[in-house]
Amino acid sequence: MRKYWFKVEGLMFKERPFCYLKFRHFIMIVVLGCFLLTNGELSSVIEIEARIPQKNDLFSNGKMDSYDSLENRKLLLFIIDFNDFMCLSCLDSFLDFYYCLPSDFQKHLSWGILVFNISEKEGNNNISARIVEKKLRGFVAANNIKFPILIDKFHVFNGLAEEGTVVMVFDWNRKMVKRYVFPLNKGQIEEIFKFLTE
């Protein structure tokens, strides 16, 4: 009976190869998802500055602190568009803003995500990611950037930077997330600094 069931199943898949493929893909996606949820990394990390975790870090020892300790916390997330590297003045607004930030926000209270878009025509995504990584290394060193920047190899954040480089402000006091597109105007800069310093 059991043998027969397998035979039927085999026939089913043989006659409907698409279903079989879909089934295989489903299993692969589940396995991959489990792996990513447990210990997989979404992006490669460029270590900008090695340092010992500080007492007032948002995350310490690799674990999230309790909700209470997150109060009065603010964070900046820069989503940097790789296309802006091709026109260095496009990143001037970002750099000017960065250099004016309070020192905590120049280091551990800011994160960066570098997004890039490579068309199929341009070929191997792996090589492209390595080129992006190298250019980022040059940019970080030449401009003395202190916060960590991840390269978004799997294009998770591309949609957030369709208009170019952006900064997102996370303010736990106000329970607020805001997004600003570079170049920032005077009013936007004042608003962000108000959020950060209040």
Add this chain to the structure above:
Amino acid sequence: MEKRKGLLAVSIVMVSLFLQTQFLFGKELSKIFLEEVLSVGSMDDDALFQWVGVVTDLKNYIYVTDAMDYSLKKFDTKGNLLKKTGRKGQGPGEFLAPRLLDSSDQLLYVTDQYIPGIHVFDRDLEFRHRIPLIRLVGDLKVISDKQIAVVTLAYGQIGKIFFYDDKGKVIREFDYSTKKSSLLMDSISFDIDFHGNIYLAYNFQDKIEKFDAEGRKLWSQELLRIGRVKRKKISSIVVPFKIVYKDVVLDTSGKLFVLGGNLSKNPSRDVYVLSQKGEHLTTFTLPETSHCIYIDSQDYLYSRANDGVTLKKYRMKAVNK
């Protein structure tokens, strides 16, 4: 006996050089193949991040501007980084976006995309002085330590090549376009030969031209037959957005090498080779897209690879019909 042997060796060398020259640059040139001889900058090192300008000297040292880390770099013949100078800023020897590079016998001349004027360095990359120009530089050709030819990007000044002395004083002006064209349409790349002949490749028109030292037009050539270049409105201004020709350089025999832009069959990779009389001799294709080409005093060709992370040096092998 020793003298005769020496003479024989010299004769053999001379004959082989003559034959090679004939072979390489004969009029019946039909194909050029590229053989890579050097690659500077890999994915893993920190030699180059986004190179822009390149020039070599008689000792085959390679000098490169790198826009990503605001620097001017010197490499040896094997591609090892010997020295690097520059940082972000607007002071002496500092850059906001280092770009074009050319050299005289003793000095290197570097332009910045956002700062008018030309930085002058010696071959050890020590900053010497700055030639004060009022306008941003679009293209540059160093004729001698005392004379530099410049195309500016200033509106109203396009259509002219300015010849400056080493103090930044205009010696003469050459009008290559007398009619008033719309914005960017007359922007060019150019080169000048030993006789003072000027070769132009228009960036946004299908036009390559040669003028003699007196400013008389000798010929004009259209290679792509594309008609009028499309333009689009950005904010309130209408500008062309597809580059026809990106760069033009001469080799030692006077042949003209023109790098095609977006409208070529292989965009930013096709190089058109023209004779002194403007005849199209052949076209060859670079392995990767490039923003510029450079040919040194030994006719090696330099171009971009890996999106500006790598500089490639090629030997050009010509095949005659």
